Amino acid sequence: MKLQPGREAMVRVAIATLWSRPEAVRPVDGPALSARTDIAAWISGMDSDQQVGDCVLSQLLLGERVLVTELRPDGWAHVVAVEQPAPQLHPRGYPGWLPVEQLAPATDTVDADPLVVDATVTALRASPGGAEVLPGVVLGTYLPPAGPAVDGWQPVHAPGHAAPLWLPAGDVVPVPTTPPTADEVLAVAQRLVRVLYVWGGVSAYGIDCSGLVHLAWRRLGVLLPRDASDQATATTPVPLGTERPGDLYFFARPGRRIHHIGIVTADPRPGDDRRMLHACYLQRRVLEERLPDDRTATLVGAHRV
Incomplete structure (x- = not known):
């Protein structure tokens, strides 16, 4: 069976990187493009600027389903990642490009619990x-x-x-079938502390702020959108000051859309002393910290999953 536009396919590599367009791929991206990806080598081969290049949109894990929307003769497929909701971009999921050889035709769902x-x-x-x-x-x-x-x-x-x-x-x-507790969410996220910040990353090799949130809840059986602004829409606001560990902090500059997200790790204390675990663009790694002043200045809300 071959891939066909309008039909679903599945990721057949350990981690597939979703690209903004085939022409955006750089020479350094070779290890992420083959039929046997080496994401560790890809990330280690990039400098810090390349690790945050906007040519990468997201990443898909082995077995994730996509809707194929276009096949190009040069070996690229335009897909919609249906397990990564992105309602501001596409009603079915996150759109982008993958090498055809990283996909396999979708099979019928196996009856056994995953x-x-x-x-x-x-x-x-x-x-x-x-x-x-x-x-x-x-x-x-x-x-x-x-x-x-x-x-x-x-x-x-x-x-x-x-x-x-x-x-x-x-x-x-x-896969858990009951809603996760705050302790369970934080336990997953804390295992990723010190992982490198990589724009679009959704893995233990490299990850971004919304990818960390998406992956932590995915491990616990909960499907959240891929991007921070969509994650805010999909969760329930709580008044600042009532947040608790396992909730989410959202950040935005005045008049701008949400640009950052972190997981609350402690009850707030007098004097706006708040703590969170997040993938930090500035320090280029996952860390748990007290909110610095620049973060507090852009904090726009707390939400609960």
């Missing part, structure tokens, strides 16, 4: 303990089980692979 990767990074193998087939599979990736675990190894289905692939059984857990 598993979600809980390891920061793992690899899918051809057999228990065998050769790596898909390295770099990251936290928050959903994988349909292909049967029960065997001697500590879990078989899973992966797009583009007819036979099951295997990973350590301890690297995956059932």
Whole structure:
């Protein structure tokens, strides 16, 4: 079966980067473009300015579904990432471009309840303990089980692979079916502290502010929009001063749209002493900190998921 415009496909690489347009791709982006992506090498090969280039829109994890809207003869597909809501951009999801070889035709949904990767990074193998087939599979990736675990190894289905692939059984857990607690959300986000800030990133290799929020809730079974402004629309405002850990802080300059988001990590204290965990563009990493004065000056609200 081939990819066709108007039909869904699935990401077949560990992490697929969604591009603004094929012509925006740079020579440094090679490791992110192949049929076996190496996102760690891609990020380490960029300088700090390249890591925040606006040619990258988002990233999709193994098994994410997309709607194919256009196929180009040069090997690029225009898609809508249907598991990353972006209502200000497209009613179905986040639009952008992917290399065709990073996609596989969508298969029917497997009846078994999906598993979600809980390891920061793992690899899918051809057999228990065998050769790596898909390295770099990251936290928050959903994988349909292909049967029960065997001697500590879990078989899973992966797009583009007819036979099951295997990973350590301890690297995956059932997708939660109840709303997460604040402690659970913060526990996921705290595991990403010190991860590099990468514009459009949604992985443990590199991540941006809204990607951190999207990924933390994705790991816990909750689908939030991809961008901060849409995340604000999809959540419930609470009065400043009543926020609590696990809520979200939103930031915007006067007359401008929301440009930043962080996860509340402590109850507010007298004197506007607030704390949050966020992917910080200025310090180019994920950190937990007291809101500095410049952040407090642009704080426009707190919301609850």
